[in-house]
Amino acid sequence: xNGTTDIFxxxxxxxxxxxxxxxxxxxxxxQAQQKLVEGWSLLAQRQAEIAQGTLRRSFxxxxxxxPTVGFGPAxxxxxxxxxxxxxxxxxxxxNILTELAARSSGEAMTILQSRLLxxxxxxxxxxxxxxxxxxxx
Amino acid sequence: MxxxxxxxxxxxxxxxxxxxxxxxxxxAPLGRFPVDPQQVSVSGISSGAFMANQLHVAHSADIMGAGxxxxxxxGCAVDKLSDQGVMGLASLATGPCMSAPGLLKxxxxxxxxVSDLAAKGWIxxxxxVAQARVYLFTGKADAVVNPKTVELATSLYRALxxxxxxxxxxxxxxxxxxxxxxxxxxxxxxxxSANASPYINRCDYDQAGDVLQTIYGTLRPPAASPxxxxxxxxxxxxxxxxxxxxxGLWDTGYLYVPKACEAGAAQPCRLAIVLHGCLxxxxxxxxxxxxxxxxxxxxxxxxxxxxxxxxxxxxxxDLPPTPLAPMNINPNGCxxxxxxxxxxxxxxxxxxxxxxxxxxxxxxxxxxx
Numbered sequence: 001x002n003g004t005t006d007i008f009x010x011x012x013x014x015x016x017x018x019x020x021x022x023x024x025x026x027x028x029x030x031q032a033q034q035k036l037v038e039g040w041s042l043l044a045q046r047q048a049e050i051a052q053g054t055l056r057r058s059f060x061x062x063x064x065x066x067p068t069v070g071f072g073p074a075x076x077x078x079x080x081x082x083x084x085x086x087x088x089x090x091x092x093x094x095n096i097l098t099e100l101a102a103r104s105s106g107e108a109m110t111i112l113q114s115r116l117l118x119x120x121x122x123x124x125x126x127x128x129x130x131x132x133x134x135x136x137x
Numbered sequence: 138m139x140x141x142x143x144x145x146x147x148x149x150x151x152x153x154x155x156x157x158x159x160x161x162x163x164x165a166p167l168g169r170f171p172v173d174p175q176q177v178s179v180s181g182i183s184s185g186a187f188m189a190n191q192l193h194v195a196h197s198a199d200i201m202g203a204g205x206x207x208x209x210x211x212g213c214a215v216d217k218l219s220d221q222g223v224m225g226l227a228s229l230a231t232g233p234c235m236s237a238p239g240l241l242k243x244x245x246x247x248x249x250x251v252s253d254l255a256a257k258g259w260i261x262x263x264x265x266v267a268q269a270r271v272y273l274f275t276g277k278a279d280a281v282v283n284p285k286t287v288e289l290a291t292s293l294y295r296a297l298x299x300x301x302x303x304x305x306x307x308x309x310x311x312x313x314x315x316x317x318x319x320x321x322x323x324x325x326x327x328x329x330s331a332n333a334s335p336y337i338n339r340c341d342y343d344q345a346g347d348v349l350q351t352i353y354g355t356l357r358p359p360a361a362s363p364x365x366x367x368x369x370x371x372x373x374x375x376x377x378x379x380x381x382x383x384x385g386l387w388d389t390g391y392l393y394v395p396k397a398c399e400a401g402a403a404q405p406c407r408l409a410i411v412l413h414g415c416l417x418x419x420x421x422x423x424x425x426x427x428x429x430x431x432x433x434x435x436x437x438x439x440x441x442x443x444x445x446x447x448x449x450x451x452x453x454x455d456l457p458p459t460p461l462a463p464m465n466i467n468p469n470g471c472x473x474x475x476x477x478x479x480x481x482x483x484x485x486x487x488x489x490x491x492x493x494x495x496x497x498x499x500x501x502x503x504x505x506x
Contacts, residue, residue, distance in 0.1 A: 042217070053240065089239055092232025099228040100216075102464060109460035 010130045017126035021119050028115035032108040039104020046100060050093045164389045167370035167500050170398055170442050173405035174502040178352045180204030180272075181472070182320040183282060183336065183414030184448075187234075188472035188491075190290065191484040192410070194251060194297075195491055197265035199498075202352030204272040206344065207282045207318050208414075209290030210234060212250040212484060213241060214475035220257075222481025227464070230475035238285035247289075248296040259485035267298030272351035274307045274344065276316025278330040284308060305351040316340050320414075320430050335422050336414055337430060345431035349441070353407060359434035365395035367427065372447065375493035382455045384478050384489040385448050385467045387420050390497065393433045393443040406440040408501060410494065415471035418447045442501065446494050448472050 177200050181189035186208025193203040194211050214230040215223045233240035254260045271294050275287035291306045311321070317331045319338035322345070326337035343359075350356050372390045373379040381388055398406035413426045427433075427445040436443050451467040456478065467477045473490050474483065482488045486495070499505025 046216075057239065085237070085239060089232075089237040092228065092237040092240055095228035095232055096226060099226050099464070103226075103461070106459075106461040106464060113460060 014126050014130045017122070017129075021122045021126070024122075025115060025119055028111055032111040035108045035111060036104060039100065039107065043097060043100050043104065046096060050097075163373075164369040164371045166374060167390070167392070167497055168368075169400075169503045170392075170394060170501050171400065171402040171405045172398070172408045172442055172502045174199065174504060176201060176353070176405075176407040177410070177498060177502070178202045178204070178349075178407070179410040179412070180206070180348050180352075181208065181412030181414070182206040182417070183208050183318065184471035184474060185412030185414045185417075186282075187474035188412050189410070191474060191488070192491055192494060193269065194263070194266060195260040195484065195486045195488070196495060197263065197269065198261040200269070202270040202272075204274075204348035204352065205287065205290060206274045206320055206348075207276065207279055207287065209273060209293075210241070210247065210286050211290070211293060212247050213286070213289075215250060215484070218250065218253060223476065223484065224481065225474075225476030225483060227475050227477070234286055235282050238283045238289065241286070241289060244289055244292045244296050247293050251293075251297060254485055259482065259487060261486075263297050266294070267300075269294075269299060270303045270305075270352050271299055272305045272307070272348045274321070276311070276319065276321070276330075276338075276340075277308060278315045278317045278332070280332040281318035305347070307347070311340050311342050316342075320344060320426075322429070322431050325429050325431075334416055335425050336417055337425070343431060345435050349409065349432070349435050349439070352409075353439070353441075356435060357438045359431070360437040361434075363393070363395075363428075363433040363437050365393055365398070365433065365437055367424070368392040368394055370497075372493065372497075375496045376489060382449060383451065384480070384493075385451045385470070385473050386490060386493060387418060387447040387449040387470075389419070390447050391419065391424075391427045391445040392501075393427065393436055393445070395433075395437045395440065395442070397437075397440050398442045402440075404440065406442050408442050408444060408498065409436065410444045410446070410498065412446065412472060413448070415469040418449065418470045420447065420449060421470060444494075444497060444501065446497060448490075451478055 179189045179192045179200055180203065183206070186205045189203055190205055190209040190211050193200050213234040214225040216226050216229060217224040251260070251263045255262050273287055273291045275282070275284040277284060291304060294304055295301065311329070316329055316338055319326065319331065319336045321338055321340045321342050323341055323343050324339050326335060326339050327333055329338050329340035331338055346356070346359060369389050369391055371388065372386050373381050373388055376384055376386060395406070409432065411432055417426045419427065432443055435441065448470050450470040451465070453462045453466055456462040456465055461479065465477050465479050467473070473480055473488065476483045478489070480489050483490070486492065496505055
């Protein structure tokens with residue numbers, strides 16, 4: 001009789017433990033989602049800044065500070081330098097967006113991974129407390 | 138000729154013993170020396186310049202001047218400031234700060250960041266910066282850190298209240314074709330315009346002397362060869378839990394002690410912190426940086442103890458196995474000026490590296506443990 005009570009008591013405890021683990025999993029999922037949303041918002045903000053910056057610089061380039069020389073080598077050198085700068089800036093912008101996106105999903109993954117590892121340990125501990133009867137022939 | 142050969146052999150022996158000490162066996166703890174805490178300066182090249190700038194701004198109440206060679210601009214890699222710290226990005230460091238300065242924000246933005254960090258008590262009040270004497274340098278052939286970044290770093294110092302008379306900005310007034318990305322010497326290293334390892338270039342220009350005289354005023358001429366000693370010391374004790382590798386610090390740092398600055402010196406000496414750049418640590422270059430950039434020669438005749446802390450390359454295996462680990466590496470052994478190793482305080486007094494270097498200063502001056 002005692003054995004049955006123990007099994008029933010342990011079984012209930014096991015169910016409560018599992019429910020608590022599930023609750024913590026849900027919390028972690030919520031935190032991860034929040035991290036992703038924050039990351040996306042930062043990404044959108046950065047994209048807007050990039051667009052503003054590009055517009056501002058292209059507007060600045062519309063207004064030459066001094067009269068251009070025409071088609072001489074100096075003008076060509078200026079254009080080549082401008083092109084190099086544009087390529088480097090475009091690459092830098094792309095790298096920033098990529099890093100922000102990777103960091104945001106990395107943070108979410110970190111939350112989920114650490115929760116998953118903890119949940120596995122918790123399940124192991126909960127199972128260890130259930131005294132199941134050994135199989136009989 | 139014989140004297141020169143003997144000197145060279147002695148230097149090689151000194152270097153060999155210093156390198157051995159930096160290897161497998163642990164170096165001795167850093168000792169205390171007769172150093173005047175009012176005469177501490179910091180200089181550096183490239184990532185060392187960014188770190189020198191960070192260290193200076195963070196501890197401006199206790200650092201009298203800075204030498205910034207091919208780097209600088211406080212906070213240019215910071216994307217976001219919060220109550221928990223700052224978020225830096227490697228892509229901001231390699232992009233706007235180094236290769237695409239057109240993407241940098243107006244200087245006021247960085248001055249505001251300084252004020253905000255000071256308001257949080259994370260760095261010294263910026264009013265102290267205005268007292269400093271500052272040297273900044275960019276070579277016109279620099280292909281690694283765009284000269285515009287160094288110009289903006291100069292503007293930031295001016296915006297923080299440093300009078301023009303206290304700022305020495307060198308860019309295009311060197312002999313020859315102008316320097317590549319390097320610490321510049323009179324006669325040691327690569328060709329002047331090179332942008333290659335060891336990032337020490339010979340441009341017939343004594344940068345060490347210019348840096349030190351900007352900060353300390355007119356000095357006595359340098360020694361022909363250093364007569365002091367190189368002291369390897371243990372850096373592990375300056376990082377919580379001895380976790381140097383995970384925080385981009387090597388186990389061993391180096392100190393140059395002129396004879397006049399040994400214990401029992403008649404007068405307290407000055408202290409110059411000199412920071413190498415990426416790919417320049419003793420781990421990569423052996424003793425080349427801390428013996429050949431010309432600083433020790435000036436230190437010898439002017440009573441300056443020189444502290445050469447050492448950074449370390451951080452790989453994924455040095456970090457906890459999380460999905461963010463690949464974003465926190467430092468493959469070239471640079472100083473932390475973009476927040477690798479998840480350091481959200483990298484540019485403040487609480488930053489792991491700044492805090493470690495400052496503890497070394499405290500030990501040397503007798504103000505720490």
